[in-house]
Amino acid sequence: MTKTAAIIGGGVIGGGWAARFLLNGWDVRVFDPDPEAERKISEVMDNARRSLPGLSDVPLPDEGTLSFHAELADAVAGVDWIQESVPERLDLKLKVYKSLQEACDPGAVIGSSTSGFKPSELQEGALRPEQIVVTHPFNPVYLLPLIEVVPTGANSAEFVQKAKDLLTSVGFFPLHVRKEIDAHIADRFLEAVWREALWLVKDGVATTTEIDEAIRMGFGIRWAQMGLFETYRVAGGEAGMRHFMAQFGPALKWPWTKLMDVPEFTDELVDMIADQSDAQSGMHSIRELERIRDNNLVGMMRALKAQDYGAGAVLNKHDAALKPGALPTLDEADLSQPIRTLARAVPLDWTDYNGHMTESRYLDAFACSTDRFMEIAGCDSDYIASGGSYFTAETHIRHLDETHAGAKIEVRTQMLLGAGKKLHLFHSMFEGDKLLATGESFLLHVSLENRRPCAPSAAIEAALARVTEAQASLPYPEGAGNAIRKPA
Amino acid sequence: MTKTAAIIGGGVIGGGWAARFLLNGWDVRVFDPDPEAERKISEVMDNARRSLPGLSDVPLPDEGTLSFHAELADAVAGVDWIQESVPERLDLKLKVYKSLQEACDPGAVIGSSTSGFKPSELQEGALRPEQIVVTHPFNPVYLLPLIEVVPTGANSAEFVQKAKDLLTSVGFFPLHVRKEIDAHIADRFLEAVWREALWLVKDGVATTTEIDEAIRMGFGIRWAQMGLFETYRVAGGEAGMRHFMAQFGPALKWPWTKLMDVPEFTDELVDMIADQSDAQSGMHSIRELERIRDNNLVGMMRALKAQDYGAGAVLNKHDAALKPGALPTLDEADLSQPIRTLARAVPLDWTDYNGHMTESRYLDAFACSTDRFMEIAGCDSDYIASGGSYFTAETHIRHLDETHAGAKIEVRTQMLLGAGKKLHLFHSMFEGDKLLATGESFLLHVSLENRRPCAPSAAIEAALARVTEAQASLPYPEGAGNAIRKPA
Helix, strand or coil, X not given: CCCEEEEECCCHHHHHHHHHHHHCCCEEEEECCCCCHHHHHHHHHHHHHHHHHHHCCCCCCCCCCEEECCCHHHHHCCCCEEEECCCCCHHHHXXXXXXXXXXXXXXXXXXXXXXXXXXXXXXXXXXCHHHEEEEEECCCCCCCCEEEEECCCCCCHHHHHHHHHHHHHCCCEEEECCCCCCCCCHHHHHHHHHHHHHHHHHCCCCCHHHHHHHHHHHHHHHHCCCCHHHHHHHHHHHHHHHHHHHHHCHHHHCCCCCCCCCCCCCHHHHHHHHHHHHHHHCCCCHHHHHHHHHHHHHHHHHHHHHHCCCHHHHHHHHXXXXXXXXXXXXXXXXXXXXXXXXXXXXXXXXXXXXXXXXXXXXXXXXXXXXXXXXXXXXXXXXXXXXXXXXXXXXXXXXECCCCCCCCEEEEEXXXXXXXXXXXXXXXXXXXXCEEEEEEEEEEEEEECCCCCECCCCHHHHHHHHHHHHHCCCCCCCCCCXXXXXXXX | CCCEEEEECCCHHHHHHHHHHHHCCCEEEEECCCCCHHHHHHHHHHHHHHHHHHHCCCCCCCCCCEEECXXXXXXXXXXXXXXXXXXXXXXXXXXXXXXXHHHCCCCCEEEECCCCCCHHHHHCCCCCHHHEEEEEECCCCCCCCEEEEECCCCCCHHHHHHHHHHHHHCCCEXXXXXXXXXXXXXXXXXXXXHHHHHHHHHCCCCCHHHHHHHHHHHXXXXXXXXXXXXXXXXXXXXXXXXXXXXXXXXXXXXXXXXCCCCCCCCHHHHHHHHHHHHHHHCCCCHHHHHHHHHHHHHHHHHHHHHHCCCHHHHHHHHHHHHHHHHCCCCCCCCCCCCEEEEEEECCHHHECCCCCECHHHXXXXXXXXXXXXXXXXXXXXXXXXXXXXXXXXXXXXXXXXXXXXXXXXXXXEEEEEEECCEEEEEEEEEECCEEEEEEEEEEEEEECCCCCECCCCHHHHHHHHHXXXXXXXXXXXXXXXXXXXXXX
């Protein structure tokens, strides 16, 4: 049965909630007196539609129905979840709760997106305090999993569990905050960093750019996968968490931040943290944690590389500096032989549950070889920007042997045909002398404007003619032209 | 010409420096009186060799030579870079500098990994202060790009540039810290978060696990790609950075952290930050920044998904909850027709510079279909753990039409042969009624122990026999058995 949520306040946060519910199949009713609310929510929905569904490896439910309501009572009547994201003024929030509790089901969850108020403050004087809970999200709400769920003693355990289950059902990670506190948990860290950052800018130590680089080129990448304590547990190594703390304990008295109010570093505190860390991560050895961490970092950094952003842009620059010498240009290559079009180590994120390089990554490597071949023939990024490119029409791959993460592989490419709009390449992948796979590709040159086949530029035709002439005496490769035969 | 680095102190940090230099083709000499140094460095090298080379899309230079030296003078004589990572005691560091400056080239860079001392403290009383600079790394040093380079007025501009160039040449991102300060930049944020986290644990508000979840499920993922200020610029939306600050300025006076020493929130500070933020990110509109952010987040979260860790594990659980209904089991499927083996939206990270789904991702999708077919036939993760699996031997793909991020695609699979060790599948990928591509796969069942072909379990044979019988009347698909023809 389709569930319904009411979104009270439709800015970036309310819009993110609406998107999360809608794309997980809920109907959503919006109440927001802002005449721009409909436009704002539709912009968030555009972003969410392009990013959230593809995060899943299965289809999300059919998108729910979005409606806008002029009356609060109309928006909340009969809904399962009411999410309040109105401006951070307590008097306003209390007024909203009063109105909506007169109209909504007593069984509905009323979640507040507040970052600043404690649930006990929100429940004060309410018609049914037991129905109100803090459910604090993080922007972009349609992508980030964290929701801080902060109840009080007025909320029953069943109610809290129901709220968490509903959040989980739309893909969130509800973090139960057991003891209410100003700004909950995550925003306390953000506030501490924000305050320290303001000092650094004010004192001229660092600009906003420098501060952002200090975050995203180092500990930010770590924190995307392990938090503070698991990271330090790994850093502490075999000596363990107690040792790590003994080493950095004294620093609490030093001026390593402007924010100097510190807890006393007692044995009791050290034990408490070391024990909690054991419970959290003790099922893995330090060596295992290091490898989990490195697998995560490599995967994420390679994802950023594909976007050419942050740490990924640094990696791309380093590659560009290493490239000359690794891969020959048309003038450098011995054109009478297959041309080296790829040379690399198999990355950690190219392997699968069978422990070897997974099949689609063979095509990834062959596609890189095709790109490199096109590049040295003159079909480079400038040419592509000018409106022409080659599209692959057909591929045939033979898997002849296995390879594993870290192995050094190389692809050599023979051109079987390069004339007019047609390009026919035969790639051979080696690890040392061992032939791992062959990849045969048939491509067509297309106009990127009308997506139709057409001849490439004269310069590319001339480059391909050079290769044709030079490789003319190479034998037609074994395995080229093969098909998977119909079973007898 | 091969460059040489001397590593003084070979723990986790020194070992990370050694790995970074060695894997980028430098020779490395290690001086460390610890009898365990060789073992410790070899363990870091094991981790680095499996993770760093594959980060690059081109081969790294041939690995340099690692040697261990009993005499400091022997280790540093004639080297280009000396990296000091001895314990954080100023007297010890000064003593080390005295000894090594007597033996090293005056032109060498002496970098210190110190997180706590300022460069002016390290240069105090040195033979050649101009040669010593803080170069502060982040663990794991072989993967994370950030190095804080902190010089003093004693270091020439040429020297600082040379140090930065050498760091860049081994893949680091050197961040020039223009004004020395205790703990430099990044560790001041870490210290603030650490202090706040100690309070939360001590006061029983949150455990180490809860704190780590609060970080890695939310802002940690954001900070892996944009820092504090760029993230807030995007959150502030069209109203801009000044508006964002006006909104959160008052919170500086509130107890949102235990760390209460805050700068005064003047117009001047607001202007300074807003102007710096414009210089940093003003080339992109807020809408562009949102899309950059979402592309980055989706790529990283999908990378974590492949590792089933952190936010990626949350996504996998959500998929598992959605899967029933999306993909039929053997008993649910209409076996007389091709079976639906994949249904999903095309994720953002599957598209390429041509703006459409890139060719290797077609095989990624077809491989998922093959996995799903195997799974419903009984070759599931339990079966694979017991020692049998199917390996793809040959693949033929025809690209018939284009598709784009967000498109809903579906794959239907016809079994052409499923007998003995052989499995021959024909996948058809659709977007609605439009046939996008076909993927023909020939697989062999293998023993995971000896990697040799062998018959699958009786249960799998029986399941395949059911499919054979049910699909017997389906026509042999158009395009199956095709080859890329030899040019006439």
